[in-house]
Amino acid sequence: xxxxxxxxxxxxxxxxANVDTDAIIPKQYLKSIKRTGFGPFLFDDWxxxxxxxxxxxxxxxxxxxxxxxxxxxYRGASILLARENFGCGSSRxxxxxxxxxxxFRAVIAPGFADIFFNNSFKxxxxxxxxxxxxxxxxxxxAGAADYRLTLDLPAQTVxxxxxxxxxxxxxxxxxDCLVRGxxxxxxxxxxxxxxxxxxxxxxxxxxxxxx
Amino acid sequence: MAGRSSGRTPGGRTLYDKLWDAHxxxxxxxGAALLYIDxxxxxxxxxxxxFDGLRLxxxxxxxxxxxxxxxxxxxxxxxxxxxxxxPTSRAQVDALDSNCAEFGITEFRMxxxxxxIVHVIGPEQGATLPGMTxxxxxxxxSTHGAFGAxxxxxxxxxxxxxxxxxxxxxxxxxxxxxxxxxxxxxGITAKDIVLAVIxxxxxxxxxxxxxxxxxxxxxxxxxxxxxxxxxxAIEAGARAGLIAVDATTVDYVKGRPFAPSGADWERxxxxxxxxxxxxxxxxxxxxxxxxxxxKPQVTWGTSPEMVAPVDGRxxxxxxxxxxxxxxxxERALTYMGLRPNMPIDExxxxxxxxxxxxxxxxxxxxxxxxxxxxxRIAANVKLAMVVPGSGLVKRxxxxxxxxxxxxxxxxxxxxxxxxxxxxxNADRLSPGERCASTSNRNFEGRQGQGGRTxxxxxxxxxxxxxxxxFVDVRSV
Ligand code: SF4
Numbered sequence: 001x002x003x004x005x006x007x008x009x010x011x012x013x014x015x016x017a018n019v020d021t022d023a024i025i026p027k028q029y030l031k032s033i034k035r036t037g038f039g040p041f042l043f044d045d046w047x048x049x050x051x052x053x054x055x056x057x058x059x060x061x062x063x064x065x066x067x068x069x070x071x072x073x074y075r076g077a078s079i080l081l082a083r084e085n086f087g088c089g090s091s092r093x094x095x096x097x098x099x100x101x102x103x104f105r106a107v108i109a110p111g112f113a114d115i116f117f118n119n120s121f122k123x124x125x126x127x128x129x130x131x132x133x134x135x136x137x138x139x140x141x142a143g144a145a146d147y148r149l150t151l152d153l154p155a156q157t158v159x160x161x162x163x164x165x166x167x168x169x170x171x172x173x174x175x176d177c178l179v180r181g182x183x184x185x186x187x188x189x190x191x192x193x194x195x196x197x198x199x200x201x202x203x204x205x206x207x208x209x210x211x
Numbered sequence: 212m213a214g215r216s217s218g219r220t221p222g223g224r225t226l227y228d229k230l231w232d233a234h235x236x237x238x239x240x241x242g243a244a245l246l247y248i249d250x251x252x253x254x255x256x257x258x259x260x261x262f263d264g265l266r267l268x269x270x271x272x273x274x275x276x277x278x279x280x281x282x283x284x285x286x287x288x289x290x291x292x293x294x295x296x297x298p299t300s301r302a303q304v305d306a307l308d309s310n311c312a313e314f315g316i317t318e319f320r321m322x323x324x325x326x327x328i329v330h331v332i333g334p335e336q337g338a339t340l341p342g343m344t345x346x347x348x349x350x351x352x353s354t355h356g357a358f359g360a361x362x363x364x365x366x367x368x369x370x371x372x373x374x375x376x377x378x379x380x381x382x383x384x385x386x387x388x389x390x391x392x393x394x395x396x397x398g399i400t401a402k403d404i405v406l407a408v409i410x411x412x413x414x415x416x417x418x419x420x421x422x423x424x425x426x427x428x429x430x431x432x433x434x435x436x437x438x439x440x441x442x443x444a445i446e447a448g449a450r451a452g453l454i455a456v457d458a459t460t461v462d463y464v465k466g467r468p469f470a471p472s473g474a475d476w477e478r479x480x481x482x483x484x485x486x487x488x489x490x491x492x493x494x495x496x497x498x499x500x501x502x503x504x505x506k507p508q509v510t511w512g513t514s515p516e517m518v519a520p521v522d523g524r525x526x527x528x529x530x531x532x533x534x535x536x537x538x539x540x541e542r543a544l545t546y547m548g549l550r551p552n553m554p555i556d557e558x559x560x561x562x563x564x565x566x567x568x569x570x571x572x573x574x575x576x577x578x579x580x581x582x583x584x585x586x587r588i589a590a591n592v593k594l595a596m597v598v599p600g601s602g603l604v605k606r607x608x609x610x611x612x613x614x615x616x617x618x619x620x621x622x623x624x625x626x627x628x629x630x631x632x633x634x635x636n637a638d639r640l641s642p643g644e645r646c647a648s649t650s651n652r653n654f655e656g657r658q659g660q661g662g663r664t665x666x667x668x669x670x671x672x673x674x675x676x677x678x679x680x681f682v683d684v685r686s687v
Contacts (some may be wrong), residue, residue, distance in 0.1 A: 017539055018414060018514050022654045027635050031285065031299040033259035033306050035367075045656045054299055083535060085415040088448065089654060091257065091350040093366035111415060114384075114450045115350055115364055122368035171382060173243055184368075185270070188376045191237055191245060195273075195378055198236040198247055208471035208479045209249050209343065210276070 002124035003181030007105045008150040009078030013142040014068055019082055020089035021116060025098040028053050038094055039101030043069060079149055081138055082109040086127075087116025096123045106151055108158065110135045121174045124181065126153060128168045153179055223489025225386045226453050227421040230361035230486075234344050236378055246381045249343040251373045253280035253316065254329045255307040256635070257348030261371035262310040272314055273377035279338050280311050280318040283328045284635045288598050288625035291321065300636060327601020327627040330354040330568035334438065335601055337467025341456045341483040346373055351568050351651065353444040357437035358464070359456035359486035361421070364445065384450060385495040387420035388488075391428035393502040398685040400578065401436030402570060402649070402668035404428060404500075405443040406508035410518040412498055417449030420496065423488060424454050428502035434463040435574040442569045443651050446515040455487035509555050509681050510653045510666040512543035517653070519555055521671070521683045527551035546655055547663050548643065556681050558665070562646040563588070563595035563622075563676040564658070565669055567632035570649035571600030575669040576608050579649075580616040582673035582684060588621035589679025596623040596638070598630040622676070634659045647675040 029041045032054055040058035047069060049062040063070050069077070080099065086109040087095060096119045099107065106126040120127045128151065130138070141147060141160065150159040153175065158166040177184060203210050224232070237245040258280075265271065272278060285300035295301035304321065311318035319326045325336065330351055333339040345355040345362035348370040355362035369379055389408055409416070422444050429440065437454050444452025454460075461480055464470050471479045506520035517540075519525070528540040528551060544551065549558065565571070565579050576599065588595045597617050599605035605627055608614055614624045631638040632650040640646055640662025649672050653664040667675065674684040 015535075015538075016542075017535060020514075020652075020654045022633075022652070022657050026656055026660070027633050030256050030635065031297075031303050033263075033303060035260045035263075045660060051660050085418070085448065088414060089350065089652060091348055091352075091364040091366055093257070093260075093368060096366070111418060113415075113448060114418060115366060119366035119368065122366065171243065172241055173239055173380070184380065185264075185268070185372050185375050188245065188372065188378060188380065191378075192376075194237050194245070195247070195376065199274075199377075202247070206342070206479070206482060208340070208475045211469070211471065211475075 001122070001181045001183065004105065004124050004126050004153050004178045006150065006152045007078065008148055009105065010074065010076055011079045011081055011142050011147050011149055012069055012074040012077035013081045013139055015083065015139060017083035018085045018088055021087055021092050021095040022089055024087070024095040025092065030092055030094055035097055036101060038098035039103065042098040042102045043067070073145060076103070078103055078105045079151065080104050080107045081135070081142055082107055083135070084110050084132070086112050088113035091115045093119045093122070096120050096125050100125050108135065108138065121178055122184065124178065126151065126178065128158065130158070130166055130168060134166055222493045223491040225488040225492040225494065226359060226423055226455055226486060227361065227384070227386055227451070228492070230342065230344070231383055233342070234361070239380065242383045244381060244383070245378050246344060247378055248346050248373050249277065250333070250338060250345045251278045252329050252333050252338070252345065252347035252352070253278055253370070254284060254347070254349060255282045255303045256284045257367050258310065258370055259303065259306045260367050261374060262314070264371040265375060270375045272316065272374045275315050277377060278316045278374070279333070280307060280316050281326055281329050281332055282307050282321055284629045284633065286321055286626070286628040287636050288628055288630045288638055291626045297637070324602040324606065327604065328568045328571065328629055330442065331571060331600030331604065334358065334434070335467070335603055337464055337470030340464060340470065341460055341486050346379065350445045351442050353450065353452045354438050354442040354568055356441040356444065356452040357434060357454050358460055359454065359483065361451060361453070363450040384421045385419055386423070387417055387449065387496040388423045388425055388494040389498045389500065390426040391424065391500045391502050392426050393428060394431065395428050395502045395505055398670065399505050399507065400668040400670060401432050401439035403505055403508045404502070405440045406510065406515065406518050406666065407505045408500060409443065409447045409515050410508070411500065412447055414446060414514050414516045415448040417444060417447040420449050421451040421453060422447065422449040424452060426502070429454060430457065433574055434459060435572040438572070439569055443515070446651055456483045507668065507671050507684055509671065511547065511549060511555065513546055513653055513655050514543070515651070515653060515666060517543055521555050521681055523555055525549045525551060525553045525555065556683065559591060559645070559680040560647045560665070560675055561591070561593050561644045562640060563592060563672050564598070564631045564646055564648040564650065565596070565672050566598030566600070566630050567650035568600065569651045570669045571598060571604065573604050573607050575649065576604070576613050577611070579669040579673040580613040582670050582687065583620040583622070583677060584616050586620055586677045588676045591679045592676055594623065595621060595676045596625055596631070598625045599627045601627050631658050633657060647672045647681065
């Protein structure tokens with residue numbers, strides 16, 4: 001997994017609440033059996049005027065000029081700013097894969113849906129929760145040209161161009177995995193003996209669970 | 212005490228606390244734990260990359276018997292014997308078949324009479340049992356919480372983690388209880404209860420929580436109804452929904468293929484009888500709803516919280532003071548093609564979908580058939596379809612003659628699968644089409660790009676099919 005330490009990047013502001021995973025990556029792309037290549041289909045229904053599918057070359061489609069990410073000023077953005085309950089809906093990890101494949105490294109919002117939040121950490125992708133008024137302030141400032149933030153995961157801070165420093169909380173285990181780019185399965189398998197001990201005890205208590 | 216105490220309030224334990232405690236393999240501090248997973252359900256959409264990960268790292272499933280796989284999202288609901296026409300859908304189902312064969316995982320293939328929607332077949336087979344942890348790479352895994360199980364949806368990386376280790380690293384959620392007091396009125400179903408609850412607490416109302424549904428109205432529900440309620444806990448933002456075990460639960464489980472029998476059965480039932488919150492358990496958040504006040508519900512917007520009683524009206528964005536919310540309302544009404552203040556029962560529909568893991572069980576089909584018996588679908592309804600949740604539901608419905616009732620009324624009677632709940636197969640809405648749907652999500656484009664979804668109960672969907680618009684099922 002790609003480690004996440006300090007990222008400075010252009011901010012794209014998506015001023016919507018309840019951005020659901022169906023909107024982030026529509027169902028037709030879930031038929032792919034790969035983990036990569038979803039970037040061109042990120043926010044597909046909003047981003048293009050004509051319908052798309054896995055076998056349609058995105059370069060041949062008509063971009064929706066009204067959609068924020070299509071504005072030239074946001075080209076190369078790596079930090080997404082959004083509103084409440086980002087990533088709600090389905091468990092599809094493809095939503096995180098699409099954001100990451102597009103080039104985003106992090107999303108800042110006042111709140112996230114649980115599964116999306118969880119999925120993010122498995123992909124070197126950082127969801128940052130800030131208070132609603134702090135997010136409001138960022139939305140106001142992000143109107144400025146070339147608005148960049150610096151995300152410092154080890155220090156747990158977001159620094160604005162004017163030098164204002166906002167702190168965010170993160171679970172220490174998740175932070176450690178992300179900063180070091182650790183393979184969580186490998187870590188868990190170091191506890192194989194504990195898992196086997198649990199199974200032995202549980203099998204005696206509740207044998208029907210192991211039938 | 213760091214760790215275990217997080218999420219625990221003083222006093223007795225909640226059902227969620229009990230399920231959590233029983234599955235902790237290792238405490239990781241800060242409220243996180245390595246949690247043992249008893250049952251892992253697998254489907255074709257969220258698993259291929261997980262199996263690839265196993266292969267890439269030379270890993271094997273930890274405990275094969277814990278897994279049960281089925282293809283449901285991409286399967287066609289017509290002409291099953293001629294296979295899957297769409298090559299990408301077919302590739303995904305083929306990948307599941309070959310992955311299960313390679314690793315030795317039990318799979319109900321498309322031709323198996325037990326095939327169906329993953330959240331229908333788990334309980335139907337007794338693969339979902341009280342007291343279990345149940346996971347699946349699908350958000351509606353919350354459904355299985357109806358059995359007093361801790362069940363939640365996971366992403367593909369966690370599918371791989373569950374396969375490889377039989378555990379997941381989890382952070383304990385907060386305890387929330389929604390108590391539905393008293394009895395619902397005639398014609399009010401589990402779907403109306405849960406939509407009313409979501410309308411009240413919002414789609415982020417349960418974020419970070421496990422919601423236990425309690426109260427007389429919940430206890431009075433059948434297992435099918437309880438599954439409908441827990442299914443939509445995710446639509447309230449909660450990862451898990453839970454309902455205490457009682458005689459209804461035990462009766463449902465008894466005799467199912469994967470359920471314990473003999474001496475194990477007696478021991479299991481004794482253990483399951485403890486699966487309820489202690490009387491002095493404390494919850495981080497409590498919500499009470501008066502069952503008698505619940506009317507048949509219809510969503511009008513693009514989020515399940517955008518819901519109104521059938522005798523209500525579409526809201527007027529102009530009346531909303533908060534600018535972000537007003538914009539959200541305006542966008543929803545534009546997408547849905549509705550006028551502010553329009554009465555719900557003036558909304559005419561083009562299609563009707565009765566199915567999905569929310570409402571495709573035998574009881575749902577009986578309720579819908581009861582409404583359409585002896586009637587015909589309205590002239591403006593282009594397509595009305597019933598998609599049973601599993602092959603076994605379909606067979607039972609046919610034995611009861613429900614298929615003939617539906618067909619005589621002008622409905623199509625299909626093969627089991629997810630179908631138009633999300634339209635990964637050929638069943639979907641065209642742009643602008645309006646659908647009365649018994650599924651769980653009315654997001655933009657969910658049932659097909661530009662499609663407009665109204666979530667309702669099976670009886671309300673059936674009534675809408677006959678009237679051609681939404682009507683109060685209690686008056687037909
Ligand atoms: S029926 Fe719909 S919600 Fe349920 S598992 Fe299938 S696609 Fe998901």
